[in-house]
Amino acid sequence: MYRIGQEEIDAVARVIETGALFKINSKGQDAMYAEEEMKEKFGTKHALLMTSGHAALTSALVGMGIGPGDEVIVPAYTYISSAMAVVAAGAMPVIVEVDDTLTLSPKAFEAAITQNTKAVIPVHIKGFPCRMDKICEIAKKNGIKVLEDACQADGGSFGGKRLGTIGDAGALSFNYFKIITAGEGGALLTDDKALFERALIYHDSGAVAYFGDQLSGVETELFCGNEYRTNGISAAILREQIKKMDEILRDLRNNKKYIMDALCGVCEFVPSNDIDGDCGTTVAIRFDSAEKAAEFSVAEGISGIVPINTGKHVYKNWTAIMNKRGALHPLMDPFKMEANRDIVPDYREDMCPYTLDLLSRVVYISVDPDWTKEMMNEKIAAVKKALGVD
Numbered sequence: 001m002y003r004i005g006q007e008e009i010d011a012v013a014r015v016i017e018t019g020a021l022f023k024i025n026s027k028g029q030d031a032m033y034a035e036e037e038m039k040e041k042f043g044t045k046h047a048l049l050m051t052s053g054h055a056a057l058t059s060a061l062v063g064m065g066i067g068p069g070d071e072v073i074v075p076a077y078t079y080i081s082s083a084m085a086v087v088a089a090g091a092m093p094v095i096v097e098v099d100d101t102l103t104l105s106p107k108a109f110e111a112a113i114t115q116n117t118k119a120v121i122p123v124h125i126k127g128f129p130c131r132m133d134k135i136c137e138i139a140k141k142n143g144i145k146v147l148e149d150a151c152q153a154d155g156g157s158f159g160g161k162r163l164g165t166i167g168d169a170g171a172l173s174f175n176y177f178k179i180i181t182a183g184e185g186g187a188l189l190t191d192d193k194a195l196f197e198r199a200l201i202y203h204d205s206g207a208v209a210y211f212g213d214q215l216s217g218v219e220t221e222l223f224c225g226n227e228y229r230t231n232g233i234s235a236a237i238l239r240e241q242i243k244k245m246d247e248i249l250r251d252l253r254n255n256k257k258y259i260m261d262a263l264c265g266v267c268e269f270v271p272s273n274d275i276d277g278d279c280g281t282t283v284a285i286r287f288d289s290a291e292k293a294a295e296f297s298v299a300e301g302i303s304g305i306v307p308i309n310t311g312k313h314v315y316k317n318w319t320a321i322m323n324k325r326g327a328l329h330p331l332m333d334p335f336k337m338e339a340n341r342d343i344v345p346d347y348r349e350d351m352c353p354y355t356l357d358l359l360s361r362v363v364y365i366s367v368d369p370d371w372t373k374e375m376m377n378e379k380i381a382a383v384k385k386a387l388g389v390d
């Protein structure tokens with residue numbers, strides 16, 4: 001969470017005063033307006049607000065028609081949610097290496113493609129843009145759908161286009177830790193009408209046919225799905241956050257640039273696929289050994305994070321996935337389904353050695369959009385001191 005205050009308080013008060021707490025109602029339409037404003041900001045034909053980024057990822061996969069018998073490629077470095085969404089859709093997550101940018105390696109993606117591959121999930125982890133031109137080119141050549149996981153990258157871009165709007169669909173998250181937040185929340189972005197209709201039905205199966213005219217113009221036949229509907233309060237907060245998003249990103253990027261410029265030649269940075277589109281949340285410094293990274297991360301004034309220690313962001317810690325426990329009920333478990341019998345992956349802790357090595361040699365310094373020059377100068381001095389340069 002970066003900037004939240006009086007505007008959000010007023011928005012919540014307005015919703016409570018009018019009683020328009022449900023997603024759809026006659027007294028206030030914050031969810032509808034939030035979706036309109038998202039479409040405008042992101043430039044997509046459709047935007048669907050939901051309860052979480054995970055809900056958006058799952059709904060997008062369902063909307064793509066992904067299910068049992070399908071493989072979906074995910075990077076070894078992402079929050080477990082990206083892989084769990086694949087399992088929620090009934091498909092098999094195929095885990096591949098990231099490259100030196102810490103994002104999905106286009107080479108590893110291409111090498112992992114089989115006749116069963118139906119989708120790929122490039123993840124813009126830490127707001128670092130994936131190499132979307134190459135990924136989309138490979139996907140197109142092989143008839144594979146692209147679902148961008150932009151949950152950690154609300155508003156970022158690659159090649160001047162917003163993350164989440166480049167592939168066939170994109171998922172954003174608005175949980176507490178994200179660039180913009182409503183405490184919890186997510187959104188699906190797409191230009192694909194059929195995908196949108198299916199996701200619309202899937203994400204709100206109980207109410208979509210009952211309230212308002214959500215199904216007007218929808219050609220997809222109703223089917224049972226889940227219940228990931230947003231509400232008036234979350235939507236009202238989000239509308240204020242959308243207004244603030246570009247300023248937050250501007251200040252994050254400026255602060256990251258200030259720090260990187262001051263440390264130019266002093267340390268080695270993780271390369272970026274598009275530094276202008278990078279969200280600016282994190283300065284990532286690369287070391288030549290895990291020992292040096294670990295030592296630097298705890299040096300005075302650094303408060304660094306070594307990504308190998310970030311739990312469920314590293315594939316080897318995705319316990320339920322690694323143990324192939326796809327559901328409580330065995331007949332609902334995609335890892336045990338007949339359609340997946342020949343494509344259940346052979347997960348091993350050491351299967352992505354490059355990713356594990358790189359994650360242990362990188363240190364993150366989290367950037368704040370509201371840092372003053374003095375605060376940044378202190379951080380820069382601390383980095384120089386820890387590295388033994390003055």
Ligand SMILES: Cc1ncc(COP(=O)(O)O)c(C=O)c1O
Pocket residue numbers: 051052053054055078079081082123125149151152172173174175185186
């Ligand atoms: C990369 C990534 N994907 C998906 C998610 C899921 O988002 P949510 O927590 O909103 O379900 C997260 C959230 O932490 C994430 O970081």
